[in-house]
Amino acid sequence: MTRVRHNDYGVLRPPATGSWRPALTVSVVIPAYNCAEALERTVGALARQTYPAELVEVVVADDGSEPPVDVPGARVVRVAEGWGRGAARQTGQLAATGEVIHWLDSDMLLAEDHLEAHMRWHHLIDYAVVIGDTRFVDAPGEEGVQSEYTRKTLESTRRLKDAGVSAYLLHTGASTSVRADLLRAAGGVDTGLNMAEDTELGYRLAQAGAVFIPDAEARAWHVGPSTVMLREREVHRHNWSYLGDLIPDLRWLRNHPRRHWLVPYLRVVVVAAAYEETRASVDSALAGTLTDAAVTLVGPWGKLTGERRSNLDDPLLDLRLLHNLYAHEPRVTFAESAPATAAPAPFQLHLPTGWVLGADTLAKLTTRADKNLLGLMCVALAEGPDGVVTARLERTAAFARAALFEGGADDLVDEMFGSEWVSGNEYGFAVAKDAEPLTGDPAKWRALAGRRLGEIQTLRAEVERLQGEVERLSAAEPPPAEDDAHGPFRSLIRHLRSAG
Known part of the structure; x- marks a missing residue:
């Protein structure tokens, strides 16, 4: 098995689709909630895949749909504990039997060689996380566009080859795949998360040694915009309330100087x-x-x-x-x-x-x-x-x-x-x-710095007031005489100006 340095998967040479003989089994896991029409379309696309049908199973994790999901071509498992995407993904992967778990959203359309494009990487190394090329469309048949975040990330990192330890940030549940053994070594999906569970799982897969591979040939189309596209600020406000606890890599979410975090850095x-x-x-x-x-x-x-x-x-x-x-x-x-x-x-x-x-x-x-x-x-x-x-x-x-x-x-x-x-x-x-003794109180020094900042702001306000006064006096007529009572005042203002 090839050893990949950092996330530079360029040393791998996957075969062209249609030119190799697959051997690994794959379970396509789809979380679903009240989406019967979209789900039938997605499962139907899986039936037309070039990857051998005998190596594929489709597992739909029904997260409490009413009426319950019943879709031909898939094995349906009902979420028994908890709710939301995390609980559904974990329920589905625990029921899966494939050597590879392929996550798929319920509103996806796939190119016929989509699974095959994913699976060729898993035949090369055991620690790949393959990310499909997902485009967003308003209706089936359109070419669509990548999300702006995905596009910029791929362009700035040579398609994640230069992403280093941050490659996991592009991990999404819309269309990604991972070896079942690696997924379970990382701890599976956090059942308590119903948003950002894919990002948090990506982080833990990275800690388990994963290499993240975005495959442009694993084409897929997401019908309709994502929630992030529609309500980005609200999504971030929601997710950032807990991701700081779970992903220590996100240093900017940990700007509190004293509090305790669930996962240490x-x-x-x-x-x-x-x-x-x-x-x-x-x-x-x-x-x-x-x-x-x-x-x-x-x-x-x-x-x-x-x-x-x-x-x-x-x-x-x-x-x-x-x-x-x-x-x-x-x-x-x-x-x-x-x-x-x-x-x-x-x-x-x-x-x-x-x-x-x-x-x-x-x-x-x-x-x-x-x-x-x-x-x-x-x-x-x-x-x-x-x-x-x-x-x-x-x-x-x-x-x-x-x-x-x-x-x-x-x-x-x-x-x-x-x-x-x-x-x-x-x-x-x-x-x-x-060693030096562990003395000193950071809070005391922060308080002192705060007081000094307040004093600086007060002095700046006084300088602005004096500058305004000198501008008013400078505009007055007639010009001041040498013995003008404001002479010392003007000298002070000139001094303050020269001092910045």
């Missing part, structure tokens, strides 16, 4: 050891300028039972103290072993116990990794008897993709994403005893 892994050293490491991770960082504290927490013990001579005292300290901190999670992945968080930092982070360490590391699309940053901290003491920043998507192949994970990550060694001093790492 970065998870720091610390192994519990001596109380003071471990506390220093954990606290430094929670006190940085990257406020949506979380900590996984690894230790044998199951040994902490409630039987009578000596409070001060407990052999597990340090472990117990750490549990006491962070039991109610929402950004700290206790784990028995180091997690294999930080998913759905995009980054994970393994921090040696007793080492602490500077205020900007996490922000600087992730900025560097994003700038160069790195999958791994190894931070050299010190040289000890067992070798170099190292902190590791790992990109979730890079290590998930590397896990699809045989070989050393670090080497595979370097090949497909890139890796880099840096110095701990350069990024603000220090041992606990040499």
Whole structure:
């Protein structure tokens, strides 16, 4: 299986439609709600596909239609729990039996080789997410146009080859396909979402190692405008209320300086050891300028039972103290072993116990990794008897993709994403005893900055008033005499003007 670097799928050479022999089965999953006429048209188009009929099943997830959906050529499953597009898509994919899941909206018309165009990519690699070329039309038979967002994104990224880690933003449920195993590894569809579920799923597929491939030959037509086309501002207002919690990549939705977010941007892994050293490491991770960082504290927490013990001579005292300290901190999670992945968080930092982070360490590391699309940053901290003491920043998507192949994970990550060694001093790492104390109150400094801004605005208003006064006096006749009482006033205005 070919290894794709970042999202540059140009190394793949799919066969021309009609010139190859398919083998994979595909389940076309269509969520439906009170759309019988459009649904019959869409399912009818599937019956005319060039992809072998014996390899195709059509699953319609009926989201409470009245009367219930009954469409020839499809297996209908009723949504039993929840409602909306997320619940319908998840119900449909759980009922599907195909090796590939092909999402399709109920109001789509497909070119006869649409499925075949999708499926040729899935025969090349196991981690493709194929995006159909969807055009919007007012009536069947029209050529239609792409959405403006899709058109601009494809033009600016060489059809997503240069999109890097943001390629998932073009993922849509209108006509996309993915291997069933990859979909389920990513966690399936969030049943609680009835809008933007496709964007959120795209993000999690990216963290699972997916490559996003827009295929111009997978032609499809959406009858009627999308909801975004009709009510864009309202759609964004609705979706952005919760996408900030679910997609940490959308940094501009996380502009609050202190609040807690459901999915962290970065998870720091610390192994519990001596109380003071471990506390220093954990606290430094929670006190940085990257406020949506979380900590996984690894230790044998199951040994902490409630039987009578000596409070001060407990052999597990340090472990117990750490549990006491962070039991109610929402950004700290206790784990028995180091997690294999930080998913759905995009980054994970393994921090040696007793080492602490500077205020900007996490922000600087992730900025560097994003700038160069790195999958791994190894931070050299010190040289000890067992070798170099190292902190590791790992990109979730890079290590998930590397896990699809045989070989050393670090080497595979370097090949497909890139890796880099840096110095701990350069990024603000220090041992606990040499670190600056975690003092200071950001709120206090913001309040002070606010007061200073208010003072500046007051002074600017006074300058504007004085400038208006001098302009009024300058227009007055006769010209002022040398001993004019306003002379000092005019000098002040000239001074203020020259000072900006």
